[in-house]
Each structure stands twice: as structure tokens, then as C-alpha cells.
Amino acid sequence: MIHLDFSKQIEIDKIPSKESWQKDIIDFLKDWYAQSATITTKTSGSTGIPKNIELSKKAMIQSAKMTGTFLHLQVKDRALLCMPSSYIAGKMMLVRAIVWKLDLYCIKPVSHPLENITMEFTFSAMTPMQVENSLDKLSFIKKLIIGGAQLSSQLQSKLKTRPTDIYESFGMTETISHIALKKVSGNNTKPFFKLMPNTKMRIDKRGCLCILTPFLKEEIITNDLVSIISDNEFEWIGRIDHVINSGGIKIFPEQVEKQLKSVINSDFIISSLEDPLLGNKVVLIIAGKKDLELERQILDFNYANRYEKPKEIIYINSFARTPTGKIIRKM
Template sequence: MEEPWLEIHPDFKLNGKPYTLSKLINVAEAMQFEGDKEEKILADFLLNWLYPKDTLLASTSGSTGSPKTITLDKSKMIASAKATGDYFNLYEGTTALHCLSANYIAGKMMMVRALYLGWHIDVVIPNKYPLSQTKKEYDFAAMVPLQLQHSIDELHRVKKVIVGGAPVSPVLEQELQSLSTALFATYGMTETITHIAIKKLNHRTDEEQKLNAYTALPNVSFTVDKHNCLVIDAPDVTSEKVITNDVVNLISESKFTWLGRADFVINSGGYKVHPEQVEQVLELVIDAPFFVASVPDSELGEKVVLIVEGKEDSFPEIDYVGLHSFQVPKKVFFIDEMIYTTTGKVNRNKTKEKLKL
């Protein structure tokens, strides 16, 4: 049986050094014993990838339900790597910055792309200042919004950057418009082996700006279920259709705009409120961590509320211009510190529990 994951592209380089299969295994084994936490995570992934078995285990983030461990087909991971290379024209000799933890699918796939496509990849600590750890220029990098936000002044050293893990706020998006770097928001999840749709964040045409839509990668198509949740058909990377928890406006079988998570939707007096849409407006006026949620209400069923990290007595009055009356929060709750997930996202339910809402 063919095992292409056991073949390292002859142009592959890790931190400036070329590797044979046996040498890379030896280095990964040494990292397991001598490396720091993130080096050990990367070493574990490399050894699992280079082991003669056609699948590996990966943890989901909960995008399609509760977090769980799933089995991924290595041949489909290679197909995903090839799709990224083809879409962004990133072939052998591409210089890439790896600044994501290999604990998650995005970090795993950066290494798979490098191994299979022949990239020259540099690994840095996956903190919020990735470009401060190197002075080199790169063709490509993948980041989360927090890393992007703290890399604005150095982004000119990277030609193309994909951003995932969370939505890019309107405030941050505004800062990206004058940058030379081509920036793209990605839509995907562990089940689809990272991104299966792309949206430009800058250098957009007027039509792209107006639509603000995600576009499918080749051989990917979309439908919606009865709740208007996105259904993904991507046979190259997953053997079954993926039914998501994301409510979308389906423009065509290859384009959609994202509205929010189905499990976050608030039914307030018969109006359906997507917290994420309200948050996009409030991002422009609230300079603190916050999120929009709901609490039970005898008249409305659920009423929209705002939860802000900070002190009430030092917080300025909030301007709700741009929101419909049914979207405007009826009450503001303040909390000293939000509760966050291991991936750095606000844990809405746990934070509400902390406030006893």
C-alpha cells in the first residue's frame, strides 16, 4: 500500500536544515525528551505522522458540537495540503512561518504542507508575537486574529497570511486595508482538515467588499439544512457531508456569508438575534473584552444582554448606533475577568455561570 506521508519532499527544510525521513524521526524523538512543551507537542505529531499507519487522531474545537476526538485519514490531509498549495500558489521552496500549536489541526496542517509540498518552514513559539521572534521574510503564514493584531507593524515581511480560529473584528479589519500583505479569513474545522472556504480581508474589489462572502475551494460545495445551518460537501477531505452549527446566508453552492452559531441565537420577542452580528457593531465602540448573550425574560422570552470585562464605575456610556431596537442589549453586566477556553476564546456559558445568570 502506498504511504505518501512517509515521503519527505526533497526541498523540505525545517529551521533552515534539510532532513531525510530517518533524520527527522531521530530529531523528533530527541525533542520528545528534551524539548519544551510546544516542542514535545510538535514532536508527538511528527512521530504520529511519520508512523506507517494511514490515520491519526485529532481533537475537534466543538464547531459541530461538543469537542471530541476524531480519526483523520492521512491521505485526505495530504489532499488538503495540496489544495492550499494550489489555491495560493505555494509550491516547493515556499518560505513559511509556523506559529501555531501542533495541538490543533491548523498547526498540524502547516507542518504537513511543508513536508509534502517542500516548504522551507521556520517554527517559532506560538504566542501572540510571532514575528518578533524572527527577522526573516516569508511567503506564507497562518495566524489567529490575536497574533495578527500584534503583528501589524511587521506583517510587511509576509506576502500572504491566512487567519482562522475566530472572526476578525471590524476594528482589526480596518487596520489591514493599507497593508501590502495579502490577507485571507478562512472557514473550516478539524472535521474538514482546516479551511474549505476563503474570504479576502484586504485588496478587495467593490463587489467582494459588498458581498463579504466566503468562497469555496475547488471541489467543495455548500447547502443548508432546515435551520439554515451550513452543510459542507468536500469529498477530497472528508468522506461524509459535514453538518455544521453555523447559520449562514447561502448565496450559491460555492458562496455564503456567516451569520453566527445556531446555539447562540437569541429569540427575543419573536426576533432572532445573532450575538455575533451585534458584537461586530459594538467592536467599534467597546474597548474591552465583551460578548452578547441572553437571560430569561417574562415578556420577551429571552432578552439581549451585554457582558463586559471591567468595572462599571469606570466604563463610558455605550453608543448603540447601527443596531436595530431588538438587537440593543437591555442590560449590561460587568465581570472582573472572563473565563476563556484553552484556545483563547471566551467561554460564554462558563462566564455566564460565574455571573450566576
């Protein structure tokens, strides 16, 4: 564990550097305190090959201020960094710690981050997989944001009764972390994301979200299909680049997956294969061994749209994932 109290001067040369995750933290801090006005980071690679992009330090500071204000962070609050500092989520935890002068504890990014934790934290950020593996110790964290992948309906139901203030985040590397949060703990949760302060949105002709933040000069045009609920609220539908056209019917994989998560416990995705009649047919890919009883439940399932029923079920050993836990959908 690395302890960095940002209310004081940080001596970078005294930070342990034996492991790669430690070196990532050191490299970021050196870059941050250097004269350059930008930071180089890489995209997650969930929808294509990871690429390096340049982010403005000034914009990262403004983003950190917005998150801290939203979560009511205070100087000397104890925070936990358990995500890779080579990606934007980990970098932004460090920036928030710098901006808000937090008492930051850094641990190796693992799937069970709270396994050896014995102290309480005001704030942390995790992936859904990390949260799933930390349910018995989430009370050690007062405020938690979850990002990197979509939350399953099963995990959301488990989080409703937790004493922790838990938010699902919406954002991408290009928007410098999240631009919207959705409360998923407590009794008054809604299926909508709420924009961060002074952030504006619209949908384009495709039905995709376009974002204008107070810290970015240009509008960010996404491939995320959304339904706008109000001036500062939206519901996420899915990715336009995942949409399946099957016999002229548009199928949204994420919406089908949301339904099937109530019967499938293992990792799975909805995808498609070429079909001479339909053009593309809906297929279900499951990580695991063939299960005839599960197949019966899937075929008998009451789908919102009958065209969403998979025409074929394929089994594989496991899915490739990004470092933040997203399944890489391109097979």
C-alpha cells in the same frame, strides 16, 4: 526556534524536545510517518467540551494540496509555524510543509509571534489575536491565513492597507482545516467566503451550512447560519446554537457584536439571561471595569434592530479562551 527543511529528510530524533510545544511537533511527525492511516486530534472546545476525532491522512494531504494550489505555494518556500501543533491548525501547517516541501520555521505559540522575527516568510497562519499583536511586522509575511476566531471589523479595516495577502479562513476540525477563504487585504475585498476548489455547499431547513468536500466521504452538517451568494460564495451570519429568542424575536449575537465592535475596544460578547416576560433577555458581557460613558454610547447606539439593544450590561475580569484564541461563550 526549530528549523525543518521538508525538501530533505527530516531527522525527528534531532528536534529539540525540552518544551511541550516542541514535543507536540515531534509527536505529530512520529504519528504522521507511522503506518496508521489516521491522525487523532481534538476539537477547539469553543462550543463544548473538546473531544478527540480521527482524521484521514489521505484527506489531510488533499486539503493541504488545495490550500497550496490556492495560495500558489512552491517547493522551498519559507513558512512559519506559530500555532499549537496539538490542534488542527498547527497540524495542517506541518502537513502543508510536508506536502509542498516547505522550509518551515517553528516557534513557540505565543500572542506576539513576530516580536523576535527578523526574516521574511512566504506563508504563515495565525489567530486574530496574534495578528492584532503583529501589525507592525506583518510585512515580513507575504501570504497569511487567519483562523480560530472571527475577525473584528476593526481588525479587518487595519488589514485592508497591508501589503501582505491576507485571508480569513472558514472551517473546523471536522472539515480538516478551512474549506473557504475570504480576502481581507487590498481594495477589492468582499464580505463573502469563497469555497476551495471542488467543494460543494447547501443550506438545510435551519438555514445552516452543509459542506461536501472532495476529500471527505460524508457531508458535514454545521451549526453555522449562512446566506448563499453564489455557487461558491457565502456570507456568514452566526451560530444557530448562539441564537437568542427574546420575546419571539430571534437575535443573532455575532451580528450585534459586529456592530458594537465600533464602540467597544475590550473583549465582550452578547449573551442572554432568563426573563419572566421575554423568556430570554439580551445582555452584554464586557471584560473590564464599569464605564458609564461607554454604557451611554451602548444605550444610544443605532442598532440595526431595536430589539438587539442589551437589557443589561455585565462586567467580568476576563473571558476564558480556547488555545486558538476563541472566547468560550458558555459562562
